[in-house]
Amino acid sequence: MKKITLLFFLAVATCRLFAQTVTTVASNVPIDDDLILAPDGSLIGSHYNGTALSKLSLDGASEVFATGFDTPNGLAYDSQGRLFMADNRGNKIYKFNAEGNFEVFAEFTSPSGLLREWDSDTLIATSYAGDKLAKIAPDGSITDFLADSRLNGPVGLCYDEGHNLYIANFDDRRIFKLTPEGELSDFAQPGAGGWLGFIAYAQGYIYATLFSRHQIWRIDSSGQAEQWLGSTAGSADGDASEAKFNGPNGIRASSTGDTLFVSDFNTRSVRMVTGLNPVVSGREVLDAGIRLSVSPNPVSSPVASVRISLPGSTRATLKLLDSQGRLVRIVIADKLLPAGAHEFELPVNGLPPGIYHCRLSGTRGEALTQQLVIGQ
DSSP states (O other), X not given: OHHHHHHHHHHHHHIIIIIOEEEEEESSOSOOSOEEEOTTSOXXXXXXXXXXXXXXXXXXXXXXXXXXXXXEEEEEEOTTSOEEEEETTTTEEEEEOTTSOEEEEEEOSSEEEEEEOTTSSOEEEEETTTTEXXXXXXXXXXXXXXXXXXXXXXXXXXXXXXXXXXXXXXXXXXXXXXXXXXXXXXXXXXXXSSOEEEEEEETTEEEEEEGGGTEEEEEOTTSOEEEXXXXXXXXXXXXXTTOOOSSEEEEEEOTTSSEEEXXXXXXXXXXXXXXXXXXXXXXXXXXXXXXXEEESSSBOSSEEEEEEEESSOEEEEEEEEOTTSOEEEEEEEEEEEOSEEEEEEEEOTTOOSEEEEEEEEETTSOEEEEEEEEOO
């Protein structure tokens, strides 16, 4: 036990001091607001102080994706790979195809953040000036969703593994948690002042950009917040202890949850933070004895098999995600599994060919992910 404990704390120290690395993907590109991973692996980013969306490859090459807007803000994809953008002062939400052609999807007062509902193609939209949230159905119809006196310029939106919705105020940095049962509560308020740009969820944490303090904060599942990256304004890359940001604003996690993409508002740079680890509240990690495999892989049959090996009993959730981390199917949901080997059928019939991810998660935010390729 002493040896295991020592190794564990060495592992925690290593990931805190050395694992996270910040790299600049591109500088002086017209991306200073929300950003999102496209189905082809590139990034689409908003230029709030401009009129366009830009497409950025991870080798740093950028091009205009679509233009002609007022203040491009929040972004979201639906399950069909269609992109949506909130034009904040334009009071419209636009829908795009893969080529960048667009149309007005809905008219909505001061739209800011967008998020696809976890189990449907309905969009959740925040109204920055209206201090409320609405739901927008796939046909563009709008229904009120949430109004509360605590909302103060809401922008940031994200879900955690348990489908709890987090809502972040830009103006006062308050973050709220809305359970699937509809209970709204105060969750965190990172920092001592300034503005909060966007939030993202990865590896059991909420990550928040403190725009005017040049910092990224991390909040655990209990709502405890800590300054994680950044200090004074700057553009230094490298180890987490020395990296600097200049108005970090948009933030988005990769589908596997080990990378964050961040837009710097003041320099119009896109940064990449790699090496995230599943270190969660209570200093617990997913037991190294847990195994996850999928076969056949690639799969061309209607059903694949998922095998899980557990050294001890665990409450687990197993999901199939697409290449953008969007939920496709739930195989098991918060089920208590005894120690030993388990096998589950994973129906894949009717799914488009491509790369998917089987994600096994525990109740404390730990997770293992196995890539699955679905063929023709």
